[in-house]
Amino acid sequence: MPYYVSPEQMMKDRADFARKGIARGRSLVAMQYQEGIAVIAENPSNTLRKISEIYDRIAFAGVGKYNEFDQLRVLGVRAADLKGYQFSREDVDARGLANQYAQMIGQVFTHEVKPLEVEILIAELGKSAETDQLFHVMFDGTVLDERRFIVIGGDPESITQHIAQSFSAAQSLQECILLARSALSPSEAPLTAGDLEVAVLQRNANRRCFKRITETQLATFLD
Amino acid sequence: MNFLQFSADQDPGANFGELLKRVGLSPFVSVPQSILEDMPHATTCVAVRCSDGVVMGGDRRATSGNLISHRGMEKVVQADDFSGVAIAGAAGPAMEMVKLFQLQIEHYEKVEGQSLSLEGKANQLSMFVRNNLPAAMQGLMVVPIFAGYDNDINQGRIWDYDATGGRYEERDFVATGSGQLHASTVLRVSWRRDISTQQAVELVSRALWEASDADSATGGPDLLRGIYPIVATITHTGFTRIDDTALAGIYNAITTGVQQR
Numbered sequence: 001m002p003y004y005v006s007p008e009q010m011m012k013d014r015a016d017f018a019r020k021g022i023a024r025g026r027s028l029v030a031m032q033y034q035e036g037i038a039v040i041a042e043n044p045s046n047t048l049r050k051i052s053e054i055y056d057r058i059a060f061a062g063v064g065k066y067n068e069f070d071q072l073r074v075l076g077v078r079a080a081d082l083k084g085y086q087f088s089r090e091d092v093d094a095r096g097l098a099n100q101y102a103q104m105i106g107q108v109f110t111h112e113v114k115p116l117e118v119e120i121l122i123a124e125l126g127k128s129a130e131t132d133q134l135f136h137v138m139f140d141g142t143v144l145d146e147r148r149f150i151v152i153g154g155d156p157e158s159i160t161q162h163i164a165q166s167f168s169a170a171q172s173l174q175e176c177i178l179l180a181r182s183a184l185s186p187s188e189a190p191l192t193a194g195d196l197e198v199a200v201l202q203r204n205a206n207r208r209c210f211k212r213i214t215e216t217q218l219a220t221f222l223d
Numbered sequence: 224m225n226f227l228q229f230s231a232d233q234d235p236g237a238n239f240g241e242l243l244k245r246v247g248l249s250p251f252v253s254v255p256q257s258i259l260e261d262m263p264h265a266t267t268c269v270a271v272r273c274s275d276g277v278v279m280g281g282d283r284r285a286t287s288g289n290l291i292s293h294r295g296m297e298k299v300v301q302a303d304d305f306s307g308v309a310i311a312g313a314a315g316p317a318m319e320m321v322k323l324f325q326l327q328i329e330h331y332e333k334v335e336g337q338s339l340s341l342e343g344k345a346n347q348l349s350m351f352v353r354n355n356l357p358a359a360m361q362g363l364m365v366v367p368i369f370a371g372y373d374n375d376i377n378q379g380r381i382w383d384y385d386a387t388g389g390r391y392e393e394r395d396f397v398a399t400g401s402g403q404l405h406a407s408t409v410l411r412v413s414w415r416r417d418i419s420t421q422q423a424v425e426l427v428s429r430a431l432w433e434a435s436d437a438d439s440a441t442g443g444p445d446l447l448r449g450i451y452p453i454v455a456t457i458t459h460t461g462f463t464r465i466d467d468t469a470l471a472g473i474y475n476a477i478t479t480g481v482q483q484r
Contacts, residue, residue, distance in 0.1 A: 053333050075226045077333045078242060083224050085239075085326060086248065096224040104226055208329075 014115045018139035021117030022064040027154030027184060030061065030123050030134055032169045033176040036203040037123050037132055040180035043197040046215070051199040053210035055080040055092050057125040059201050063153025064118035064139070072101060072120060089207075094124030098135035098143050106141020115139055119152045125201035125209050129169055151183075159183045173200065174221045177213075181222065193219040237334040239327040240351065250319045251354040267402030267434040267441040268298055268309035270370040270381045271410060272395055273423035276458035277370040277379035280427035281309045282402070282435055283450050284442025294445060299453040301462045303328050306344055306371030307455055311400030313363040320351050320365055327351075341373045345382045345390060353388025366399050372457045379457060402434030402441035409433045420456055424465055427454050428473045444474040 026042035028050060039061050041050045050069075051061040054076045062069025076097055084092045101120060109115040116139055124133040136144040136152055149167055151159045162183040171179070177198060185191045198213040205211070213221075227246065235241035243249045268281035281298035284291060292314075299309045300321050308324060310317040327347055332338040339347065348369050355365050369382045382390055383397045396414050398406040409430040418426065431452045435443030444451050451470040456463050 047336075049336060052336065074334055075228070077330065079224045079226055081239060081326060081330050081333075082227075082242065082246065082248070085243070085322075092224075100224050100226050 014109060015140060018109070018115040018117050022119055022139060022153055023155070025063050025153050027151055027156060027159050028061050028063050028121065029149065029151050029159065029163065029180045029183065030059075030121055031149030031163065031167065031176060031180070032129055032132055033171050033173050033200075034169075035173070035200075036125055036209065037134070037201045038173060038176050038180070039121070039123065039199050040177060040184070041197045042184050042191060042195055044195050045197075049197065051197055051212075053077075053199075053208070054097065054122070055084065056089060056207050057201060057209050058092070058094050058097065059121075059123045059199060059210055061121040061123075061152075062118050063120075065116070068116050069118040069120055072104075072116075072118065075104075076101070076122075094122045094133050094135055098122045098137055101137045102141045102143040104141075105137060105139065109140045121150060121152050123201060125203060173213075177218070177221050193222055237331045239330040240323065240354070242330075243323075250316075250323065251358070264313055264401075264440065266298075266311055266400040267398065267406050267431060267438065268311050268368055268400055269398040269406050269410065269427055269430050270309060270368045270383075270393075270396065271414065271418070271423045271427055272379045272381060272393075273418045273420045275379075275420045276372045276456065277381055278420065278423040278427050278454065278456050279307050279309050279368070279370050280431050280452055280454040281311075282431050282442045282452045283445070284435075284440065285314050286440045289439075291442075294442065294448065295450055297453055299455055300325070301455070301464075302344065302369070302371070303332075303338065304461045305374065305457060306341060306369065307457055307462055308348065309368040309370070309399070310365065311367070311403075312365040313358075316355060316358055316363050317365045317367070320355065320367070324348055324351060340375070341371045341380060344371070345369050345380075345392075348382075349384055349388045349390040351388075352384045352386070356387055359386040368397055368399055370457060372459060372461075374459070377459065398430065398434075400434075400441070402431075402438035405437045406430040406434040420458065424454055424456065424469075425473055428452065428470065429477060432474070432477050444470070 028041040030039040039051045043050050052073055054060045060073050060076055080092045105116055120137045122135040126132045134146040134150045136150055149163055181191050193215050200211050201209045202211055264286055270279045279299050283296050285293040285296045302308050302325055308321050364386050367384055373380050381393045381397055384390055396410040413426050435441040451467050454465040
């Protein structure tokens with residue numbers, strides 16, 4: 001028997017569903033440091049990545065359902081590589097990508113049976129720290145343009161507060177990772193190198209600025 | 224920027240060339256005979272295995288018939304951190320092929336999350352050469368050399384190709400292009416199994432010199448404009464181009480030697 005559901009209720013149900021799915025996962029932090037942008041995620045897996053490279057100066061990170069944000073990642077790499085091939089490498093920018101992601105995620109949120117249970121981050125390294133860009137795309141397609149640092153997924157409020165207290169854009173990579181660890185760690189025990197996934201967009205790099213920090217390197221930073 | 228979505232049977236996966244085909248941007252097209260006569264052609268390239276890896280080299284001249292169309296062509300290019308491509312043949316399709324090859328390697332690495340093996344890259348290039356076969360039949364031949372440092376077995380490796388995409392791994396050295404015969408004779412005479420990287424750089428420079436001395440489509444060192452052949456080493460530390468000051472020294476020694484013959 002057909003029954004009526006108000007649009008407000010329908011949107012609320014979908015949002016609650018997506019939020020619940022995302023909250024089950026862990027948070028992820030991206031912040032500026034002395035030489036670029038660092039992205040730090042809690043991720044015990046060494047093969048299923050949350051953070052990855054999209055283009056020369058653009059990084060992608062996702063929280064929520066792995067298969068969903070991984071699909072989004074591949075779409076982003078394709079769109080960026082095609083645009084760079086067709087025009088020039090400088091023409092590929094994070095803003096265009098973030099808008100495209102927002103359209104697609106928003107479309108799925110309103111039209112499909114199930115909304116995507118993901119939130120994503122698109123970071124673009126500028127020529128200087130002032131022109132760095134951090135975009136946060138939410139499960140309903142909302143895009144937020146953040147400065148200095150960004151927290152997505154899990155329990156973002158308390159982590160944001162924690163980071164805001166001691167954040168400085170002039171921090172070294174080590175300070176940055178330590179800050180992120182203390183913000184992401186549960187109160188009982190701090191996260192170890194094996195629990196974290198860290199990648200950076202490094203300003204002094206040649207062309208491809210995206211670099212992963214290996215577990216061994218990470219362990220030396222955390223000592 | 225547009226997100227392209229494909230059905231499962233149309234999905235190009237990590238293959239950038241296939242992706243280009245799906246969106247109608249593939250550069251591999253056949254060309255009418257009439258426009259082929261004045262196409263710039265690029266010439267001698269060599270690659271040599273040495274103790275630390277490989278050394279690649281290529282002259283800088285492109286010719287259209289009997290005219291010199293470019294003096295500064297870069298025919299030896301870095302493909303990724305541990306490999307390089309040297310290309311001889313029709314300049315337009317050759318440069319496009321190199322660009323596409325570099326993109327393919329990077330695209331694969333980003334989509335799959337790990338880079339192709341050296342053998343995989345060599346195979347990929349062979350597919351590009353094969354795709355170019357219709358154009359090669361009409362005269363737009365592209366014959367690359369692919370060389371790199373294989374981190375799995377800790378040694379340099381070299382492949383050369385024919386126009387049909389045939390891929391041949393060479394144990395010692397290889398030369399391609401119109402000056403191939405002269406360059407490979409020099410290599411054949413002087414190459415030793417235990418040749419050091421520095422000696423290999425000198426040998427490659429020498430081979431290019433002899434090729435340019437005997438083949439009009441190969442350029443020698445252009446002292447007037449300060450243009451030297453491109454010579455690069457690929458070792459466990461990666462791809463390094465030898466700078467022009469060092470090459471100037473090597474060519475100075477070669478010309479002095481030739482004067483005293």
